[in-house]
Amino acid sequence: xxxxxxxxxxxxxxxxxxxTAFASAWFQSTGAIDYGWVPWALLLGGVFxxxxxxxxxxxxxxxxxxxxxxxxxxxxGLTFVYRLDPEDGRKQLVWVAVGVAAYxxxxxxxxxxxxxxxxxxxxxxxxxIVLLILPSVPGLGQRINxxxxxxxVGPLQFQPGEFAKIFLVIFLAGYLRDKRxxxxxxxxxxxxxxLAIWGGAMLVLVQTSDLGSALLNFGIFLAMLYVATNxxxxxxxxxxxxxxxxxxxxxxxxxxxxxxxxxxEPWTDDKVYCTINGxxxxxxxxxxxxxxxxxxxxxxxxxxxxxxGKGTFQTVDGTPLIPYLQTDFIYSALAQxxxxxxxxxxxxxxxxxxxxxxxxxxTAQDGFSKLLAAGxxxxxxxxxxxxxxxxxxxxxxxxxxLPFISYGGTSxxxxxxxxxxxxxxSNRAVVTSR
Amino acid sequence: xNPQLARVARVAMGLIVVLIxxxxxxxxxxxxxxxxxxxxxxxxxxxxxVKRGLILAPGRVLARNRAEKRGGKTYYFxxxxxxxxxxxxxxxxxxxxxxxxxxxxxxxxxxxxxRALSDLVDQQLxxxxxxxxxGDTVVTTLDLHAQRVALDALGSKCGAVVALxxxxxxxxxxxxxxxxxxxxxxxxxxxIDRVTADCRPAAPLINRAxxxxxxxxxxxxxxxxxxxxxxxxxxPDSSFYDPGYCTVYGKRVNNFDTEAPFGNLTLxxxxxxxxxxxxxxxxxxxxxRRILEQAKKFGFYERPPLETPENERYPSGLxxxxxxxxxxxxxxxxxxxxxxxQERLLVTxxxxxxxxxxxxxxxxxxxxxxxxxxxxxQGKTVSRTRRERLSRAVGPxxxxxxxxxxxxxxxAGTGTAAQIPGYRVGGKTGTAETGVDGRNTTWxxxxxxxxxxxxxxxxxxxxxxxSLTGGVTAAPIAKQVMEAILRPAxxx
Numbered sequence: 029x030x031x032x033x034x035x036x037x038x039x040x041x042x043x044x045x046x047x048t049a050f051a052s053a054w055f056q057s058t059g060a061i062d063y064g065w066v067p068w069a070l071l072l073g074g075v076f077x078x079x080x081x082x083x084x085x086x087x088x089x090x091x092x093x094x095x096x097x098x099x100x101x102x103x104x105g106l107t108f109v110y111r112l113d114p115e116d117g118r119k120q121l122v123w124v125a126v127g128v129a130a131y132x133x134x135x136x137x138x139x140x141x142x143x144x145x146x147x148x149x150x151x152x153x154x155x156x157i158v159l160l161i162l163p164s165v166p167g168l169g170q171r172i173n174x175x176x177x178x179x180x181v182g183p184l185q186f187q188p189g190e191f192a193k194i195f196l197v198i199f200l201a202g203y204l205r206d207k208r209x210x211x212x213x214x215x216x217x218x219x220x221x222x223l224a225i226w227g228g229a230m231l232v233l234v235q236t237s238d239l240g241s242a243l244l245n246f247g248i249f250l251a252m253l254y255v256a257t258n259x260x261x262x263x264x265x266x267x268x269x270x271x272x273x274x275x276x277x278x279x280x281x282x283x284x285x286x287x288x289x290x291x292x293e294p295w296t297d298d299k300v301y302c303t304i305n306g307x308x309x310x311x312x313x314x315x316x317x318x319x320x321x322x323x324x325x326x327x328x329x330x331x332x333x334x335x336x337g338k339g340t341f342q343t344v345d346g347t348p349l350i351p352y353l354q355t356d357f358i359y360s361a362l363a364q365x366x367x368x369x370x371x372x373x374x375x376x377x378x379x380x381x382x383x384x385x386x387x388x389x390x391t392a393q394d395g396f397s398k399l400l401a402a403g404x405x406x407x408x409x410x411x412x413x414x415x416x417x418x419x420x421x422x423x424x425x426x427x428x429x430l431p432f433i434s435y436g437g438t439s440x441x442x443x444x445x446x447x448x449x450x451x452x453x454s455n456r457a458v459v460t461s462r
Numbered sequence: 463x464n465p466q467l468a469r470v471a472r473v474a475m476g477l478i479v480v481l482i483x484x485x486x487x488x489x490x491x492x493x494x495x496x497x498x499x500x501x502x503x504x505x506x507x508x509x510x511x512v513k514r515g516l517i518l519a520p521g522r523v524l525a526r527n528r529a530e531k532r533g534g535k536t537y538y539f540x541x542x543x544x545x546x547x548x549x550x551x552x553x554x555x556x557x558x559x560x561x562x563x564x565x566x567x568x569x570x571x572x573x574x575x576x577r578a579l580s581d582l583v584d585q586q587l588x589x590x591x592x593x594x595x596x597g598d599t600v601v602t603t604l605d606l607h608a609q610r611v612a613l614d615a616l617g618s619k620c621g622a623v624v625a626l627x628x629x630x631x632x633x634x635x636x637x638x639x640x641x642x643x644x645x646x647x648x649x650x651x652x653x654i655d656r657v658t659a660d661c662r663p664a665a666p667l668i669n670r671a672x673x674x675x676x677x678x679x680x681x682x683x684x685x686x687x688x689x690x691x692x693x694x695x696x697x698p699d700s701s702f703y704d705p706g707y708c709t710v711y712g713k714r715v716n717n718f719d720t721e722a723p724f725g726n727l728t729l730x731x732x733x734x735x736x737x738x739x740x741x742x743x744x745x746x747x748x749x750x751r752r753i754l755e756q757a758k759k760f761g762f763y764e765r766p767p768l769e770t771p772e773n774e775r776y777p778s779g780l781x782x783x784x785x786x787x788x789x790x791x792x793x794x795x796x797x798x799x800x801x802x803x804q805e806r807l808l809v810t811x812x813x814x815x816x817x818x819x820x821x822x823x824x825x826x827x828x829x830x831x832x833x834x835x836x837x838x839x840q841g842k843t844v845s846r847t848r849r850e851r852l853s854r855a856v857g858p859x860x861x862x863x864x865x866x867x868x869x870x871x872x873x874a875g876t877g878t879a880a881q882i883p884g885y886r887v888g889g890k891t892g893t894a895e896t897g898v899d900g901r902n903t904t905w906x907x908x909x910x911x912x913x914x915x916x917x918x919x920x921x922x923x924x925x926x927x928x929s930l931t932g933g934v935t936a937a938p939i940a941k942q943v944m945e946a947i948l949r950p951a952x953x954x
Contacts, residue, residue: 059534251470258466295499312501324504326488327496340508344537344557349503364504368489372482379478386471390464398463402470409474413481420484 031458032084035092039080042096043073046103049336053111056337068110071121072103075128082132086139087455091388094454097381098432098447102127102440104374105433108361111337112354116435123437127444134448142452146396149202156195157228159188160245164235189241190429190442193407194449196245197252201399204256208395212257225249226269239274239284240418240426244411246270251406252399290316291424294323321350322360322419333367340364354435356427359419375416378431382409385450391457401453404446506557510537515572515597515839517552517564519604524552525565536594539648540565546641547609550669551602551633551770551832554644559651562667564600564833567771571836572597577844596839603834605634608946612637615939620661621925622670622811625943628819628909628920630849631828633768634947635921636812638674642666661926672766672775675808676903676924679892679932680736682757682803684817684864684907687733689756690744691860698730698863708742708798733867734875736891738802745801749792753801754780759855760820760827763788766812767852769833778809803892811922814907816852819920821868822888822909825861827852865909877906879937882945885910886917889940891932900929906936910944919947 029037047069054065076099083095102124110117138144145152203221204211210218232242246266254263278284286303294316302314312320328340339361342348350357363371385405392398411431418425429439488496497505517525527538540555542548553563561569570576574597605625612623616639625635640659647654657666668674690696706723724737732740745753754762757779763786765775780787780795787806789795799805812830820827829852836844856864868888871877877889892905904925911917921944923936 057534251473255463255466255470258463310501320501321504323488323492324496324499324502326485327493328504328508330489330493334508340504340511343503343507344510344532346532349507363485363489368486371485375478375482375485379475382474382478383471386467386474389467390471395463398467402467406470406474409477413477416481417477417484420481420488422480422484 030088031090031092032080032088035083035095036077036080038093038096039076039099042100042103043069043076046072046100046107049104050107050110052336053107056335057111057114068106068121072106072124075125076102079128079131082135083451086135087451089458090451090455091384093384094381094388094447094450097377097384098444101374101377101381101432102444104362104377105358105430105435105440107336108358108365108433109354109435111365112341112358112361116354119437120435120440123440124444126437127441130441131444131448134445135452138452142449142456143394143396145198145400146202146205149199152195153199153203156192156199159192159195160228160232160241161235162188187436187438189236189238190438191445193241193245193248194404194442194446197248197400197403197407200249200252201396201403204252204399205395208256211253211262212259214259214262226266226273238426238428239287239424240414240428243270243426244407244414244428247410248403248407251410252403255399255402256395286315287424287426290319291421294320294421318351318357319419319421319425322357323421325350325357325360326363326420329364329367329371331368333363333365333370336365338365352427355429356415356425356434357419358430358434359416362433374433375412378408378412382406388450388454388457391461392453393457393460397453397456401450404450407446408443500560503557506560509569509573510539510557511535511594512573513538513594513596514540514555515574515599515837517572518599518601519548519606520601522606524548524602524604525555538594540644542644544606545645546643547606547613548602548604548636549641549644549666550638550671551604551636552644553770554647556648558648563669563770563774564602567769568600568833571600574598598839598844599837601834601837602832603632603634604636604832605947605950607950608635608943609637611946612939612943613639613641615942616925618659619925620659620664620670620927621923622674623921623923623939623943624671624811624815625919625921625947626815626819626830627918628823628828629916629918631819631830631852632834632849633830633832634919635943636669636671636832638668638670640664640666669770669774670811670924672768672770672810672812674810674924675776675778675781676811676905676926677894677896678778678803678807678809678814679894679903679905680738680803681814681817681890681892681905681907681922681932682807682809683733683736683741683801684821684868684890685757685760686741686744686748686753686801687729687864687867688760688821688856688860689748689753690729691863692756692856693748693752695747696729696744698728698867700729702727702729702732702737702740702743704732704737704739706739708739730867730870733864733890734870736871736876741802742798745797745799748797748801750789750795750797750800751792753797754788756855759853760817761813761852762809766810766816767829767831768812769831775812776810778807778813780806781808782806803894811924813922814905814924815920815922817855818868818889818907818909818922819917820853820855821861821864822911822917822920823861824858824916825854825856827855868908872908876931876933877908877937879933880906880908880941880944882910882941882948884912885944885948886913887941887944888917889937891937893928893931900927902928904928904930904932904935906932906940908937908940908944910948919944 051065106120109120250263250266296311299308302309382405389398389401415428415430417423429436431443523543528541530537553565555561555565612635623637626633640657642654657664704724763779765777796805829850831847835846838844865888872880872887872889876891880889887910889908894903907922909917909920921940923940928935
């Protein structure tokens with residue numbers, strides 16, 4: 029069977045699973061068994077079948093699993109965003125459609141040779157920095173929950189950091205391909221631009237007080253640097269630099285300090301200083317309220333979960349128990365309703381996506397393509413790890429989105445564009461190896 | 463580049479695997495601990511979506527559900543049709559103040575989470591069909607008529623009444639005064655805070671039957687007498703000389719219940735008239751630990767076994783600095799004063815009912831229980847409590863001797879107020895001084911049954927802040943409650 033036919037078949041299978049999930053969320057929310065869920069399933073299914081058609085036309089030999097994996101993850105996200113707030117669900121569906129349009133656009137524009145991107149690597153590098161600093165520009169940027177991640181354009185909120193990530197990967201893939209030999213020899217002057225990037229990451233961290241995206245971008249940078257140079261020492265030195273910078277910032281930024289305290293000791297037996305109201309409170313009722321409530325939500329899922337639509341996210345009088353459930357904490361909603369079995373399956377979808385992405389990198393023929401695919405795939409893995417690991421108290425919690433699943437337009441669009449780039453690399457790898 | 467690429471791929475996939483492991487930790491290993499935390503509102507709210515099982519007494523509903531639809535979900539809130547009557551045992555289940563009593567200790571049964579695997583599968587199927595989870599119903603052994611009599615008799619006094627069937631250990635009455643209305647806990651807790659009674663603080667949420675720690679006074683003489691007879695150094699006919707006081711460490715301790723010296727008398731007469739000096743001398747002869755060993759056989763130094771929450775049942779024994787304490791050496795304790803119930807002895811009414819029941823039941827203490835059976839929503843009996851021997855406290859011959867002594871207490875001693883015509887009643891009074899006038903704890907422990915048969919009821923009554931003796935204050939209450947149990951319809 030051809031790759032595209034396999035893709036279509038897998039897509040239909042994913043559609044079946046997703047429709048079942050969405051239908052049960054629908055039944056729970058409306059309290060009646062009717063066919064109101066069908067238009068949703070058809071719309072979302074139609075969007076991805078269209079994506080498949082464009083894929084078939086532009087990159088016929090590309091990996092057949094990436095699109096169905098992305099589609100299923102989007103559908104799981106949509107199901108949960110809808111279940112938590114039907115109005116947000118409607119918006120999310122629109123964003124998925126916009127994301128797929130962007131996906132198709134990337135495929136169509138770059139269908140002949142995506143390696144033209146390499147030519148504009150410095151443009152991408154500069155754009156990445158501009159995008160990262162944009163939210164800090166007075167008048168344009170918006171501070172939400174103490175983090176500057178958004179800019180406002182008319183009625184739309186836009187999170188430029190998500191695209192900065194892609195631009196950064198493109199820049200690094202081009203730059204590292206150029207300089208990898210020099211870097212591997214360890215000539216100090218070649219590290220200038222890299223030190224500049226490190227400085228940039230720190231600057232962004234200070235500007236946005238957002239440890240999450242700084243960690244993500246820097247982690248992608250180190251992974252690509254290692255792939256390019258095969259020098260573990262460089263990676264370790266980079267990690268040490270980052271840790272040192274973060275430690276300095278830890279002392280300078282209250283917000284970072286607070287996150288770490290919450291991470292280390294979310295529950296206290298005695299009342300401690302509460303940074304929210306300045307009074308003495310148990311930390312679980314104050315600074316670590318979100319984290320602790322989200323852990324309770326996860327634990328409540330147990331092995332099998334409560335079932336979609338049956339989780340407890342509100343008090344008896346309807347007050348939400350977990351703030352930012354649709355965005356930062358969507359994993360704890362998934363964990364409660366799907367249980368260990370379901371949520372492990374979702375994580376395995378991510379694992380499969382990362383594995384296939386890395387396979388694309390391995391099969392690619394040229395350095396730029398390898399670095400590009402590796403950077404994008406590692407980006408998926410690290411982003412998932414940072415947010416889910418934060419929710420699971422493995423690392424300090426930082427507010428970034430869970431790819432494909434969290435509510436948020438920019439994130440969805442950016443992730444689908446990343447999938448499109450992976451498919452382009454994959455298609456070329458197959459064609460050139462023939 | 464491929465070797466290092468493969469390494470990065472492994473790291474990337476490893477990150478996701480770590481997430482799966484961490485999720486497993488929170489959803490399995492850490493789950494019970496998190497579910498038990500006080501601030502876990504999710505757990506508490508989720509449990510209110512379960513249609514809890516009922517709590518029943520024979521012929522009466524003690525706890526039922528009131529379904530309320532809020533925000534597309536049905537929540538089941540608890541109602542307690544009997545109000546304050548059985549609050550101490552049944553407790554409450556609320557969102558604002560969590561749970562107490564059987565509602566707390568049997569939460570797993572009442573929410574259906576303690577079920578066997580096959581039933582759990584049924585439940586999953588049931589859930590998939592969109593119906594609420596229904597918990598199992600708990601049927602208690604309480605005798606509500608006698609319970610009502612006990613609470614009415616206690617009135618505004620602070621104290622407790624515990625009555626059980628000594629032949630089986632079945633709990634019949636557990637009344638604590640002042641009590642509270644469990645229907646007010648969720649939304650009108652301030653009204654419970656304002657409950658007043660003849661003691662301060664009134665502390666209505668304390669179940670004094672199992673959480674009230676009182677000096678046992680002369681009721682402990684029953685335990686001392688058992689130790690004396692079991693030691694074989696004394697018989698009921700052992701003779702003593704009572705000068706009206708007992709010298710302990712050079713200090714005189716007067717008899718309380720009776721003022722004048724008795725002169726020559728036997729052990730049996732000593733118990734009948736509650737003569738302190740007799741037991742003081744037995745205590746000095748036996749040593750403290752020998753008496754405490756006897757007390758342990760009645761259940762002291764353990765939380766009395768019952769289905770209520772562990773933290774609502776206190777063990778009886780010597781207390782030092784608010785902690786249960788067992789002396790390592792005899793000379794650490796004043797055995798003479800301990801033998802008649804002073805020193806640092808603290809006991810619960812529940813424990814003293816077990817003492818009276820053990821003596822009446824030929825020396826065998828039966829394990830107390832209040833949950834008769836658990837019934838599934840389909841009406842199937844899931845489990846039924848069987849009677850079980852807790853311990854042999856006294857040999858059968860000695861038990862009979864002590865029982866006879868206790869009968870003489872009621873016939874012609876300090877406990878005549880507890881006589882029930884047509885029944886054989888044995889009892890022991892107690893008046894524990896607290897050092898403040900009018901603040902004594904008074905006691906009556908007793909058993910009663912038909913002549914020639916094993917007693918059908920054993921009881922302990924403890925009252926706080928009394929100015930008179932146990933024979934005058936507690937014995938009449940014990941009589942009323944025992945009558946209510948022995949003659950349920952009020953027929954003679």
